[in-house]
Amino acid sequence: RQPFPMAQYRQRVNVVWFKNNDLRVHDHEPLALAHQHKLPVLHVFVFDPFWFGRTRHGRFPKTGSFRAQFLVESVQDLRQNLANLNQNLCVRSGQSTAEVFQQLTAEFDITKVFAYSETLFEEQAIESEVRQVLKARSPGTQLRTVWGTTLYHLDDLPFDPSTAFPKSFTSFRQRVERSASVRPTGYEWGQADVRLQPPPKAPAQAQTSFWGPMPDLPDLGVPTPVPDKRIQLATKGGETAGLQRLQQWLWETKGLSKYVGTTDWGTPAKCSLGPDSTTKLSPWLAHGCLSVRLVYQEVVRYEALCGRTKFSALLIRELIWRDFHKLGTIAWGNDLFKIKGPCGWGNGLTWVRNDDLLQRWINGATGYPFVDAHMRELKATGYTLHLGREVVAWFMTSDLRLDWRLGAEWFESVLVDYDCALNWGNWVYFVLQQAASRQARASAPTTLATTEVLQWGAEHDPKAAFTKKWVPEVQHLTATDAREPWGAVCRTHQV
Template identity: 25%
Template sequence: MRRVIHWFRRDLRITDNTALWHACNESDEIIPVYILSTWKKRHSWTGPNRQEFLCGCLESLSRNLEAIGGRLILRAGDPVQELEKLIHETHADRIYFNRGTDPYSIEVQQQLEQVSEKLNIQTFSYKDTTIFDPNEVLTREGHPFRVFTPYARTWHQQEKPSILPKIRTLQTLPPLFSLPVPTLDYWGLTSESKIIESGEKAARKRLTDFLNGAIGAYREKRNFPGERVTSRLSQDLRFGTLSPRQVYFGCVEASKETSGTIRRSIDSYVNELVWREFYMQILAHFPGVLDDDFSDQFFALQWDENDSALKRWCDGVTGFPIVDAGMRELNATGFMPNRVRMIVAMFLTKDLHLHWRKGERYFMQKLVDGDMALNNGGWQWSAGTGADAAPYFRIQNPWSQTKRYDPAGLYIKTWVPELREVDPIRFTQSPTARLAKDYPMPIVDHAAERLKTLERFNRARRGAVSVSVRARRAAAM
């Protein structure tokens, strides 16, 4: 009789879950456990939106496990200590889990390996959060890729792991203590946004709806925030209510039934899944990106300190309608479309000259899909400091971005009610008078700030910034 533990992490589903599937096949009894972290003390990088989504995922996971005969055990605290206690309580002799690829997950995994060795139990870890592990897609010389295109080419050439068969039954014995499924109260939080529905069933429905509908228009319309054609699966990939294989092979199947424009549209969607894995391998191989620029060209770049400008950006009252619409959507729902994320990120870093880390942190506190690797990648891309980033001189103009991607003001009018009666043509050019009585004038002049940014980047590149600026920058962080 073999009794094992399955440790749930970023894999909150029972379908196509690699470690859970192996645990089921290689044991008689499974103890499926999730350990709530005391995030308030340890991570200042999350907030009510992501915690609320997590609560919903745990609720759904608990129901799904019960439906196949199992029971989710919830504990709280340091994961390694809690797993150790559970081993003593249950006499399980194996722990199964899916590997994380960020530096914190890797550290916990290493600690668990040490404890397991001490207790003489075996750990079995699997690739699951990505289609390829960071070490599976490498250059011919065996180095990590720093540039997306050759990474993507290699990614596409490799054979993908298949979707696993369904788990039909799972036995959880003996009766064990479990905390109740938490609500936000557990962390002393209250709900602050209207977030998307959580859980495996809701995630699968989103995927099916997308594959049967909007994916055909994805390539053409994905950058138009008012059109809402993107998949809205980022939080599901983040929490593992879907596996990346389910999404990828869903695309492969959809591709078989079609050709031409729609197939190209599906390909461009798959390309985004590859960007996801590209950033995850960047963080795994270069964990220093969480603290510093990926590129060492701009070490001496001068950033400003301006709390009131930061607050206006966070609150969505900069007087730039597209920026304000994005920030208000983020504050109201914990989501923002990719094009708008790029616009607000470039605005913070290149119009307000505030460090990308300030925006990165605010996003992590608000985004339901907040993911250390993708968020850092997106911020450093926008700031021009990242892996395969936008060239520093490519500074998006919020007015012309609006003209191109929200010409009828659909998106802006949804999120900035003060502007609902304004002619959308006025959102596409720097105003000389207020757009509406209750709406502020632009906080800066984009043309002037663009020149300032170019000058700062050029100065940093020439290495002409004095050592005292470096020292000031270090002191400010």
């Protein structure tokens, strides 16, 4: 492909490069920094075809229908929110990010590009390609990246994650709670007298088409998702919807007063609890439609007005859990994606590649109803509870003994709240690290290694309502038999 020819006159601008995980205007440091300079600011988002390709091992779509729809809705909302501020959003699809910046350097004299920094190798590869384009096409242009996406700022940590990252979440949490503080939202805007600069003028030859249309899912090569009436809480992408959910859950329904926690297994019957038992904010956090610092700030404000409770402390702990994985990627690097994982957690383990077993797991046809219910919900809606994700992951790796990376990639494909660091981090920390001990439980091929399939089924779905909703084949059975249908078979045949 030939380089884009330089325009005779190029307007000087700064650029804000929005990505898949920072789709908002509140608490956005690159946005604030770009507008501190007295230049027009061009805001850009690219639907890079790379993110709509295939995963490395399982060849699953990297971005499935539910997340693609959420992403398109989020970018559309970002465009509207910028328009409300008299700004524009330049949207591109069908081109790589590097190609888009090659075109932009031909049309504008770009002084600086502002964006959030990356720690994962696929995102870093795209960032590196953009740097190369800027260096070749516009040598004076600086790509300035800043830290974001976490509750605690990288510069405020009491340790260097690249050399001294804590080995456990408990150690990590204790150290940051003791020695670090959370910066207030929007603190960057207070560093200078920031006023929004006007948007640049579109190039004369492309006045009507420059800003770009919003793509439909078929334009991205993604089928339109089919809604399932069994979904517990339908979500719409975008900062506006995310802020509405936070307001509704925290302040209107007082959801924090009955919060059970994503990773707190002490609350019984979690599968039967309503949509407000957890925040359900994860899709908006994953896409950066909500700032994690804003969520924290609102929880602290709630505590000040309504009193501190174990529920607010639990939610803050889970925001820190999110940081553990985000910052852990700095320490773990590409080992996060290798079969042995980081820290030698997968040493000595062997895995099988059985496409029939994999498809049965994916389709919720393993014969274990509690596993199958969560897998069917995941495939039909793009979401399932954290406890369900753990159970199906443990079952896949400890009982089916399938390559854990295939499971991580399937989650990557279908989850509407997919976050690379959290998804892969949970697979290595919760699943891979326990695989050896769990596999050892199975002293014989008929022994169930993932005992939570039965224990948690009884504890968290005692009436089997969740299981029966997603596995209608067992609707006619008692609660116990619905979770363990082999018992009914044995009684019928007097085995």
